Amino acid sequence: MKKLLLLAIVLRLLVAGLLFHPDIKIYNFQSSFLSRGILDIYSYLIENKKTLPFKEEFAYFPLTYFAIGGYQWMVSPILGNDFDSWLNNASSGSVVKDPNIFRYLIVLKFPYLILDILIAFLLKKYFDDKKKGEKAFTLWLFNPFTIVLIYAFSNVEIFAVALTLIALLLTRQKRFLLASGVLALSAGFKVYPVLLIPFLFLKGKDLKEKTLIILVPILTLAAIILPFWSSLFVQSALISGWTTRIANPNFVIVTSILFFYAWIIDRKIKLFNYWFIILLFIFSFSHFHIAWLLWVAPFIVILAIKKPVLSTFFLFITILAFLIPMLYNDKSMTISLFRIYSTWYDLLPTPFSVIEKFYDPVSLQTIIQSALAGGSLVFAYKLLGRDKT
Amino acid sequence: MKKMIWFTIFSVLFLVLIVPAILGLALDIISAGEQPGYDTNKRLSIYGERGVAQKFISSGANLTAIGTSIRNPNLKNKKEVILNLYNADNKSVRTSILNGQNFQDGDFVKFIFTPIADSMNKTYVFTIFSPLAGPEETIEVFYFNLPTETILEFTYDEETYPGGFPLVTFHKPNSKFEVVKEIYSNLFSRLQLFGSQKL
Numbered sequence: 063m064k065k066l067l068l069l070a071i072v073l074r075l076l077v078a079g080l081l082f083h084p085d086i087k088i089y090n091f092q093s094s095f096l097s098r099g100i101l102d103i104y105s106y107l108i109e110n111k112k113t114l115p116f117k118e119e120f121a122y123f124p125l126t127y128f129a130i131g132g133y134q135w136m137v138s139p140i141l142g143n144d145f146d147s148w149l150n151n152a153s154s155g156s157v158v159k160d161p162n163i164f165r166y167l168i169v170l171k172f173p174y175l176i177l178d179i180l181i182a183f184l185l186k187k188y189f190d191d192k193k194k195g196e197k198a199f200t201l202w203l204f205n206p207f208t209i210v211l212i213y214a215f216s217n218v219e220i221f222a223v224a225l226t227l228i229a230l231l232l233t234r235q236k237r238f239l240l241a242s243g244v245l246a247l248s249a250g251f252k253v254y255p256v257l258l259i260p261f262l263f264l265k266g267k268d269l270k271e272k273t274l275i276i277l278v279p280i281l282t283l284a285a286i287i288l289p290f291w292s293s294l295f296v297q298s299a300l301i302s303g304w305t306t307r308i309a310n311p312n313f314v315i316v317t318s319i320l321f322f323y324a325w326i327i328d329r330k331i332k333l334f335n336y337w338f339i340i341l342l343f344i345f346s347f348s349h350f351h352i353a354w355l356l357w358v359a360p361f362i363v364i365l366a367i368k369k370p371v372l373s374t375f376f377l378f379i380t381i382l383a384f385l386i387p388m389l390y391n392d393k394s395m396t397i398s399l400f401r402i403y404s405t406w407y408d409l410l411p412t413p414f415s416v417i418e419k420f421y422d423p424v425s426l427q428t429i430i431q432s433a434l435a436g437g438s439l440v441f442a443y444k445l446l447g448r449d450k451t
Numbered sequence: 452m453k454k455m456i457w458f459t460i461f462s463v464l465f466l467v468l469i470v471p472a473i474l475g476l477a478l479d480i481i482s483a484g485e486q487p488g489y490d491t492n493k494r495l496s497i498y499g500e501r502g503v504a505q506k507f508i509s510s511g512a513n514l515t516a517i518g519t520s521i522r523n524p525n526l527k528n529k530k531e532v533i534l535n536l537y538n539a540d541n542k543s544v545r546t547s548i549l550n551g552q553n554f555q556d557g558d559f560v561k562f563i564f565t566p567i568a569d570s571m572n573k574t575y576v577f578t579i580f581s582p583l584a585g586p587e588e589t590i591e592v593f594y595f596n597l598p599t600e601t602i603l604e605f606t607y608d609e610e611t612y613p614g615g616f617p618l619v620t621f622h623k624p625n626s627k628f629e630v631v632k633e634i635y636s637n638l639f640s641r642l643q644l645f646g647s648q649k650l
Binding site: 066069073076077080081153155156159161162164165197200201204205206209210214397400402403404405406407408409410 | 464466480485486630633634635637644
């Protein structure tokens with residue numbers, strides 16, 4: 063086990079140090095203001111837009127700012143004196159040519175490594191059967207998909223993912239109230255776990271518990287976001303482009319069907335199934351960011367261990383889900399990840415531009431997403447209907 | 452599970468070691484450097500007979516394209532934009548013609564032409580005109596007044612100034628493997644530098 067863990071860490075460090083997604087620089091630049099005493103980053107970035115080298119708004123919830131900013135402050139002696147000028151450097155060329163970039167990336171991605179390994183241990187704990195637990199542990203550590211998602215795309219979503227998994231473990235112990243609190247904490251990093259709370263509500267044994275399951279997250283989340291509440295916060299984090307893309311009619315319809323089915327028809331719901339299905343629906347019915355795929359990854363690992371016969375199906379839908387964002391007209395989804403090797407890659411066309419010569423890449427995205435939606439619906443039917451896990 | 456472990460090891464090593472080489476092999480041209488920074492308020496208008504000329508040194512062989520940022524306000528210019536390249540003897544050696552409708556306002560625009568094999572360290576002048584464009588179809592190039600090692604001087608309205616446009620020259624590599632070798636040697640030299648640093 064120790065050898066496997068060591069090997070897993072080495073593979074992760076390779077990807078962490080050599081592949082660069084510009085988001086890590088942007089949100090670390092934004093979070094660096096914590097060490098200067100800025101608490102309300104949402105207002106600060108918008109009010110100082112003219113003078114800042116980067117104009118992006120802070121799209122995450124407050125706990126992400128405090129976690130990243132706090133960690134950055136803690137490791138500042140390791141990052142060194144030049145780190146600030148690297149963060150403030152708006153030249154995309156010299157940023158990746160800086161020999162310190164390897165150190166910066168490994169140090170900045172180190173919390174993800176800790177959480178990544180924590181998730182592996184949580185997955186091990188999820189199974190009562192020791193062998194299955196070890197399989198889940200190994201499958202989490204040894205699959206290229208999560209390594210790329212976490213370390214190539216500098217995936218800050220991992221904070222919310224680890225907490226959501228803890229909430230899932232708590233629901234197995236029937237500690238629904240605590241689970242709802244952990245989900246709210248998780249939503250303090252990224253809002254998506256809020257979607258899981260209505261199903262948790264249905265698990266409450268009586269009206270009092272149901273009420274508390276709703277109240278606890280509302281109050282927790284209110285405590286996290288109210289100090290920053292303003293139109294600028296709403297504009298930056300709450301109705302950011304990606305968040306509003308989830309709330310499209312197709313997704314709302316399938317989610318409502320799922321919820322009312324659970325409430326009126328199913329009644330004795332298996333929480334895991336519903337949480338998994340709703341996450342799967344996000345990728346089937348909305349224009350998603352590749353980093354979001356991490357939300358569903360621990361669920362897929364659990365199901366792949368529970369139902370090995372479905373492994374090929376999971377591999378297939380994972381590849382489909384990966385293909386969609388790679389076809390966006392966005393270099394940072396593909397070739398730009400390798401800019402540390404050479405900025406000459408900027409001269410290469412994106413997969414979008416290559417496909418454009420033969421076929422409409424947006425139509426291709428739609429076709430793949432439709433196939434993913436079809437697969438998800440059939441799988442939802444299997445999980446909820448004939449084959450409850 | 453053993454298969455999955457091997458598959459993951461292979462995938463990660465493929466990603467960090469082989470993919471960059473494949474991408475390198477796909478490069479038909481390479482740039483000589485980064486685009487210099489520029490002040491967006493310093494611009495020169497180009498329309499009709501009003502054009503610009505830039506003197507520069509090609510830092511590599513096989514010069515095959517010149518790129519710079521060009522404004523096309525309100526995308527009004529839909530006329531020919533012509534780049535003429537002259538050698539040190541003022542003899543026209545290459546011409547590249549684009550249409551204004553093909554570039555957005557502020558785009559980095561590449562003028563591509565047949566490679567010039569012996570361009571290494573040679574001085575050239577290029578001009579940019581949009582002869583059929585009227586004043587309302589003006590395009591604009593950015594400029595800076597400090598000459599660099601390769602961007603020497605520019606001429607506008609018959610006056611010559613030091614510096615020039617934030618341009619990048621592009622060159623056709625002699626061999627694709629040379630490009631890949633250059634990519635890896637550059638990476639390893641930076642890794643060595645990183646390894647020799649004290650954390």
